[in-house]
Every structure is written in C-alpha cells, then in structure tokens.
Amino acid sequence: MYPISALYSDYLKRHDREFLIKAIVNGVEYTNAQIVDFSIENSLTLSDGFEIGTAIPSKLIIKLRLKSEIPSNAKIIPYLALSTEGLTWDQAAYPWQEMNVPWDGGSTEWLPLGEFFVDSREKVNNIWTFVCYDKLVTADVAYISQLSYPATMQAVWDEICSRLGFTYDSSVAINPGYTIQAGPAGYTCRQVLGYIAGANGASVFVSKAGVVKFKRFVAAAPAVFDLTTSDYIRAKQTNPIKVYSRVVVTYNTEDQLTYEAGNGDDNHTLNVENPFMSQAMVNNLQAQLNGFSYLPLSMDARGFPHLEHGDVIGFAQREGGSWLETITTWEETTIPWDGIVAYQSILLHQVLSFKGGLKLTLEAPSISDQQSEFALEGSLSQQVNRLNQNAVRYGKPYYGITHSRTEGFVVEREDHLSRLQLNSDVMDWKVDGESVLYLDAQARTLKFGGTLEAVDGIFTGTLQGVDGVFTGDLQAVGGTFTGTLQGVDGTFTGTLQAGTVRSSDIYSSYIESAEIEGGTITGSLIRTNYTGSRIELDEDGFVSYDSSNRRRVILGINAEAGMSGFQFNGPSGSYEGQIYSVSNALHIIADDELFLHGFGSVLIQGDTEFDDNVGIGKYSDIEREIDDLWNAIIALT
Template identity: 60%
Template sequence: MFPISPLYKDYLRRPDREFVVKALVGSEEYDSSRIVDFSIENSLSLTEGFEIGTSIPSKLTIKLRTNEIIPANARIVPYLSLSLAGLTWLEAQYPWKDMNLTWTGSGTDWLPLGEFFVDDREKINDVWTFTCYDKLVMADVAYISSLTYPTTQRVVFNEICNRLGWTYDSSVVINSNYRIQAGPAGYTMRQVLAYIASANSASIYIDKAGTLKFKRFTASENPVFDMTTADYVTVKQTNPVKTYTRVVVTYNTEDGLQYEAGTGDENHTLYVENPFATQAVTNGLLSTLNGFSYLPLTMDARGYPQLEQGDVIGFEQQEGTTWDETVSTWQDTNIPWDGVVRYKTIILHQVFSFAGGLKMSLEAPSVSEQRSEFIVEGSLTQQVNKLNKDALKEGKSYYGATITRTEGLIIEREDHRSKAVFNSDELTFYRGSDKALWFDLPSNRYKFNGTLEAVDGVFSGNLQAAGGTFTGDLRAAGGTFTGTLQGVNGTFSGTLQAASGTFRGTVVAGRVEGGQIIGSYIEGADILGAKIRTAASGDRIELDPNGFTFYDSGNARRVTLGTNPSANISGHTYYNSSGQPQGLIYAGASDMYVIGNNGLLVGATSGRTVMQGQVHFSGSVTGLNLGIGQISGLQNEINSLWSAINGKASIDHTHSQYAVNMTYDSTTKNLKLFNQNGSAIATVNLG
C-alpha cells in the first residue's frame, strides 16, 4: 500500500469526499477542466488463478481536451487530491505537526497514481484518448549480459536495473545464495527480472512513484487495509478459499523437467516456470508459500487510490441467518453475534476509474477444484497441444537454435560468446558481437576475422592476411603473404615472398625477400632485401643492403664494411666509442689505402713488420732506428765512402763505426748519418 498522510487517509473515508485531479503531461500541467476521465489498470495476474514471477505493466487510459501535439512516449503522471473546502477548525482534529495545509484550504497533498508513457492515441472531435503503459514495457529488449558466469541473481538484477536507469526499494529481497549458471540467452530484461522475482517468491511491479518493487507472497501476511460494508458496493465469492501446500517448478519446458516440494493434490499445487530454478529454490518457495491462502472474489468498491496490486486486504460481509435457517451442527457453527463475517483476500487485478468521482474494481481469481483435478481437452485443444509438441515455433530457442522472421536461423550460446545467423542475405558466424566468418554479399567474398587452424588441408589461390599465427606445416607452390607470418616450425616449398613480417622457426631452401627472420637454422636460402642482426641491441653485427656494421655494448657503431658507388670504392671504416670515424681501409681503382684520420700506427707486438715492395715516403719520417744492413744498398755506399775517407786519413789513425742513426729530409732528399755520440758523420743525397 502506498503511504499517504493521516489527513488524506481520513478524508478518503468520508462519504462527502470530493476529488481534485490534475495530470503532468511532459512538462505541462493539465487540470480538471481539460481532463475528461481516466482509468488505471494494475495486475499481478492475467490468468484465471494465482501466479508468482509476473511483471505486468500497468495501463493508463486518459482522455484530454487539447489541441497541443503530445509527442510519442511522452510521460504522463495523473494526481489525485481531496478538496478541503468545507473543513472547519472544529473538524480539523489532527495533530498539528502532521498537517501540511495551505491557508486557502484548497486540498490535501497530491497523490501520484503512477508514471506512464504514451503508446497509442485516438482523437474523437476535440478529445484525445491516450493509451499509456508504465516503464516495465521499456525492459522488453534482449538481455545481453556482460557479466562472468556463474554469478548471483543479485548481480544480474543490478546489471539490468543499472542499464535501464531504474531504482528499487527495500522490498526487493534476493537470496544471496541463488545463482545463475550461464548467461540467459534469448530472454528479455523483463523476463529475467521476473524469473529472479519468481525464485524469491515474488512478482515485480512499478509503484505509483515510479520505483521498482517486489510483491513477496507469504503464508502469514496480515491485511494492510480493512474494508467495511460501507466501503464496497458488491462482492462476489467466485470459489472456495484457495490454499497451496505443494510447489512444482518447471525449469526446462522442452523436456518437461521439474523440481517439486511439498504434498497435496492438483487443487493445492502452485505451478511455476523458471529456467533459473534449482531444488534449493523450490524448497525455498515451499517454505514461504506453504499454507498461503486467499478468498477468490470480485468486488466493486469506492476508490481507495493508495491500494496497490498484491496488497492483502480484509473486508466484512453481513451473513446473519435466523435460527430456523441454520442447518449446521452447533459445534460446527461459527457465526458472530452481530452476523458480520470477516474475510481476507489479495488484490491480483484492480481497475481505478475516475469521472468526477473515483471507483475501483478488484479481482482475486482462482481455478475451481474440479478444473484443477480434471482438465477436459476438446478435439481442437488436443490438436493444438500435439502441434505444440511436434512443431518448431517461431522465436523459441531449441538448444540454442531459434528461427525468426527477421534473421532466419539463429544459433547462439547461452553466454553469448558465439552466434551463427543464416538467411538469404546473411551467412555469418559471430564471436561475441563481432563477425568472425561471413559471406560479404556486395564484394562476393567470404571473409574471416580470427585464428585459422587446421591439421592439414590445401589452400588454392592467394592466401593473404594482415596478421596471424600459423602453426604446423605450411606448404605452397607460390603466393604472396602480406602481414605477419609466424610459425613454430614447418617446411616451405616454392617461393615465399612478403613485404614485411616475422618468420620464426626453421627455414629450409626457398627464397625469402623482405621482412625479419628469427630462427636458429637457415639452409639453402636466398635472403633478399632483409636486415640481419645477431642481437636486437648491445654487442651485435648487422647486415643490411648498405653492408655490415659492428656495434659495441653501448650501441655505438665501431666498424662498417660496405661500398660507396659514387666514389667507386669499397672498404672498412673504423669509429671510436663515441661513434666518430678514426680511419678507413679501402680499395681504389688501382691502389689499396690505409688512412688514419688523426694518427696511424703500424707495428707488431712481437716479431717483425715486413713492408714488401718499394716504399715511398711523401712526408717526413721520424723515430726510425734501423741497422745499416736493414737498408738496401746503404752498406755499399758506406763502404765506398769509407774507402774515400780512408785514403785521406793518417795511416796511424783508426776509426771504427758499428752503428749509425739517420734522418731523412724529404724536401732535399738528404740522408744524414750520426754516430753513437750523436755527431754527424755523413750526408748522402738520395735524389
């Protein structure tokens, strides 16, 4: 029951009550001068009996005098208030702190009657009739869960409410142990919400303020509103009191698989359909509903707008009889002395109608005991039931396969990880929501997006991929591969050509152009236009079309080997640790060159350095320490010089010379000889 103020509650009971009405349509307010009438229909059951796990949208039918264009799905909220025009100070016997009245005494607070959205409209003369439903209809969309399963019913319930932007109150009680094992495929959000409510002995509805609520049914619930004989016009009992002591839950309608709990005949059995049910869920339903009973009836009464579907109400009925009319035994007769008998029932269907005043009709239907025990099927019913068993139904899932008018044959996993759609315009395999393998009708091609794996097979034509991993043996007579070709091992025969890519494993024979090759063994192959590195960084050797390059641990270039076509030379260039060139060795047209950019040291740490052939010094030479016998022809020149000097010297004078030092002047081409004391002993012109 929706909460109202004490003043509102008291004035509803007055025989002279007078309603004031308004409606908020979008952002505009319509008063009673433009509201012709309206009716509101609320239900927890649309069958002939009691149900749980329902989610039935409430319906508003309202007539407005308006020339304004009200858009589709416009929000309409009707309100009711009670006029206080005749209230006097002596009649206002209410606690002061509970009153919220204006000095004008116009009326009580406004009671909302629900939040509705325009679905259909019709105009007769200047009056528009709008048919509206509450926001439960907005949940009639496919539920594609993004959760990881299995998960709890509470988590699924929250995901749906968050997507819809709905709020719910404390009436929503979900057992924390109840779980859903796999993603619900083929169900709408409203169906999933209803199944969760069903597992927790409840139905769902939207209250008058637009909040999602559970109506939880229990055997021990007391009335929330009591009606006297003055509050209703007629009441008609349609069946004896209905009581439930047994619960049967069908969790697989195709194979008729069920759980059950409790004992009782068909008349005392509650049947529930819930694909999320378990034996524990069924036992929980019996624990809550065992002994639940209500009086089946129909009633026409004064309107009490605070009542909601699912409310348990009590009412009085005059059933006095005379002593002569009483035929029961004394001990079995239970008649109050005032002749008024009190009953309890539940509102399963109600309709509020306003046309200046407010009236309501209530229903609590039930199936008779005879119909519960003996269901007689006519010939047409028998054929329909047989057809239901044998025929495939549109939109119904058979182990994940569904046939619809819009998409044809659909095969989908419960967790939505994969789906296949087959019709005349589409042949598609989906991975989640993405296409994995499909026929592209405009381009007349089959397309694949994912990993292609086969034990063996033959591919003819061009196999082209932006990227991918190939395991096993890939054999081709020819073809062009674009993107990344990767394999742990395998044999490639023919020509393997790629603009780029990474090859892993062993490449035997064949021809590979472009890309990067990573492997421990390459045999008999031509590698063209590639870059080869012994390591990705640090100490390494790299080979590319420009030549060889050697790097140190600091990634500095130390030695290069290559050609310079413009200079028509080839050779080595040497660099220091900073990457600056220090010298080079290269071959010219007819000579070999050894050049140091700063200095050049030629020598041996042991043994001797031999310079074969004619040696020509184009600059000064210093630091030489040579023996006479090491210079070709020098000993003969010295001997001749000695002979000339010896003829001029004193006969008694002797001079011994065992070693000389020498310097050479390239400008004058003079060779000067010095003795061991550093004194010049001779100058020889070598020009």
C-alpha cells in the same frame, strides 16, 4: 498500500467525499477543466490464477482536452486529492502538527497515482485519448550483461536497474547467496527482473511514486485494509479458497525439467517457470509459501486510490438467513449473530477509474479444481506443444550437434574421438581430448597443432614462427618474418627481402632464389655454386675455385702473423706465391720465377733498392758494371 494522512484516510471513507484531480503532462499541469476521465490498470498476473515472479507494466488511459499536442513518450503523472471545503472544527479530530489545511478551506495532500509514458494516442473531436504505461515497459529490451559469471542475483539486478535508470526501495530483498551461473542470453531485462523476484518469492511492480518494488508473498499475511459492506457494490466469490502447499519450478521448458518441493495435488500446486532457480531455491520458496491462501473473488467497490496491487485486503459480507432456512446442526453452524462474515483476499488485478466519481474493480482469479485436474488444450496450446516437439532445444543432441547457452554449438562424434565447440568467443576443435585447432576471438589468437599444407595459399599480415618447419613452396609478395625460418627442401621464387638474416637461423636449410635484396646477410658460407668454378666466402676468407674444384686464389687474414693478403695456387693446386701486407710494407713473393711484364713502360717510383743478384736484360751483374763505369769516370779526371 501507499501511505496517506489520517485526514485523507477519513475523507476516503465519507460518502459525501469530493475528489479533486490534476495531471502533470510533460511538466505542464492540467486540472479537471482539461481532464475528462482516466483509468489505471494494475496487475500481478496475466493468467487465470495466481502467479509469482511477474513484472507487468501498469496501464493508464486518460482523456484530455488539449489546445496543443504533447511530445512522444511524454511523462504523465495523475494526482487525486479530496476537497476539505466542508471541514468544521468539530470534525477536525486530528493532531495539530499533521494538519496542513488552509483556514479558508482547501484539500488534502495530492496523492500520485503513478508515473506513465505515452505509448499511443487518438483524437476524437477535440478530445485526445492517451494510452500510457509505466517505466517497466522500457525494460523490454535485450539484456546483454557485462558481468563475469557466475554472478549474484543482486549484481545482475543492480546492473539492469543502473542501465535502465530505475530506483528501488527496501522492499527489494534479494538473497545474497543466490547466483546465476551463466550469462542470461536471449532474455529481456524485464524477464530477468521477474525471474530474480520469483526466486525470492516476489513479483515486481512500480509504485505510485515511480519506484520499483517487490511484492513478497508469504503465508498468513495480515490484511492492510478492510472494506465494510458499504464500501463495495458487489462481491462475487469465483472459486473456493485457494491454498498452496507444493511448488514445482520448470527450469527447462523445452525438455520439461523441473524441481519440486512440498506435497499436494495439482489444485494445491504452484507452477513456476524460472531458468535461474536451483533445488535449494525451490525448497526456500515452498517454505515461504506453504499454506499461502486467498479467496478468489471479483468485486466492484468505491474507489480507494491508495491501494496497491498485491495488497491483502479484508472485507465483510452479510451471510444470514432465518431460523427456518437453517439446515445445519447447531454445532456446525458458524454464522455470527449479526450475519456478517469476514473474508480475506489479495489484489492480483485492479482497475481504478475516474468519471466524476471514483470506482475500483478488484480481482483475485484462480484456476478451479476441475481445470487443475483436467486441462483441455485449445488450438493455440496445441500449436505451442507441437512447436515444442519440433523445435531445436538447448542441450539436446541432433545427429551429434547440440547447442547451449554456455558453450554455443557443439559437434561431437559418437565415440567422442573428436569434438568441435563453436561460439562467438571460442572455436575449439579437439581430437583425443587435445586441442588441434583453437581460436580465442577476444585474444585474437589462433593455435594449430598439426601439419599445415597449402597447394596455393596467400598469407597477408605478419607471419611469426618460434619453432616452425615449413615444407613445400612458400611464396610472399611482401611480408615480415620474425622468429626462426627453417627450410629443408624449400624453393623461394621472386624477391626475398630481409633486414637481417642470421646464419644460425638457416643453418639447417638453404634459400634458393633468382634475386635477393637486403641490408645485411650474415652467415658461415656464401658461394656462387655448389661445385666447380665458383667463388666462396666463409669465415676464413675469400676463395676462388677453378672448374676442377682446386683453390686458385685465396684472400684472407692471418691474425696470428699480423698479415693479410692474397695467395695464388697453380693449376695443380700447388703454392706459387703471395701478395701480403705487414706493418709499413707490401710483399710480393713468388715461389719460383717472378715475371713482371708491361706492354707499355714499366715504371718504378721512389727509392729503389736491389738486394742480391739482379739481372736486367743482357747485363748479368748490373752492380759490377756500374762500379766499372764509375772508376772510368774518376780516371778521366
């Protein structure tokens, strides 16, 4: 029940009460001069009986005389007050500090009747009719959670309210130990709010001030408002008093998997659908509702705008007769002397309408005992049941294929030799319990344990291998290879480009290509052919072989002797001579005969020293001949 002042409460009970109305439409105030009438419908159930865990938007239908249109989804807040024009000092039996009535008369405080948003409109003549719903209608959007699961129901509730911009008060009491095991995919935000409320023994509604609240149901709850026989026009009891002692919660509607607690027949059983509840939650719910009862009724009453759906009300009903009409025994007769009997019920559905005066229609429906025991299926129910029989269900295998909210699609052999799990985050293919193909979409990683064969494959991007062995033909137009590239019998065609190729990376294989371009090639052996006439470059130097595989020319460095140069071998492979360099000298050495020949002139520049016997042409001893010539010159002088 919405809190009101003592003055407002007293004036509501007066039969000469006069209502004042206004509405704030998109920030603009409209009075009774523009408001024709309105009705507000509140519900905690949409079925023929009591429900728990609902989140039903309230509905406003208002008619206005407007000179201009209002925008789409405009907010409308209707208000009610009571005129105090006739209030006298004798009637003002209220605390002085609580009185805010002007001296010349006025009204009580303005009571808000809820915050609503325009959904549809219609104009007849110059009167606009607007159909509006409260903010719960904005929760009919898919719930995509960013939480890590399992998560507490409180965390899920806060995430939804934060996303939708909802505020809630202290009536929202969620058990801190209640959790949701997996992300609630496939549900709307409003459904999840209702499921969380149902697990905590409540339903969800939006208060007259626009705040989200819980209506928590408990056994033996006291009435918050009492109606006298003069406060209502008609009260009709539609069924015997409804009492609940047993709770059955269906957590899997397709396979009809349930938890239950308590004892009782179908007429005393509360049936709930909630995929997030556990057996412990059901036990707690049954303990909370055990003995919960209400009187099913339908009532037309005077308008009491401060009543909220879910309020427990008491009402008096005259049930008397004459002594001659009494057929019960004295000890079994419980009729009071004044004939007034008190009852108690709950507002599961109410409609507050204003057309000059204020009228309230109250309902507390229930399913009769016969309906509970003998349920007849209509055409729609038959279609739904047939759909349940034919539809694909979570967790049920269909020729080896199952699907669930936690794993997605699963394909498994009957003997469990192989199993494939597929969802938007993971693809996991297992054989004998070990993953042979695993894709982690979030990490963008694909792992394969086995042999990769390709007849004609094109790889783009970066191919990395730490310890990979490739067989067959590996072709690449342009690629960057990092890690270890090994090939036992691999043939490379086209151009293989590399910044740096280390001999340690390819020591156990070979690379065959028509052309190789690169910056640096480092290795223990480079040769132009496997055998025969060829040139080889290894760690000892540069060697030229003839067609008989004999070493003919060797270029290298003798680090121990501090020299480097060429060595020449003859056709038999024997040593013939060498050209080498040492500090400040270049040596040409022939093992036998040294032959210098030029088809032109042979020029020798620089100081030339001949050591030992040197023969030039016909002169066998050039040094002796020069000495004789020199002596002849001296004799002439």
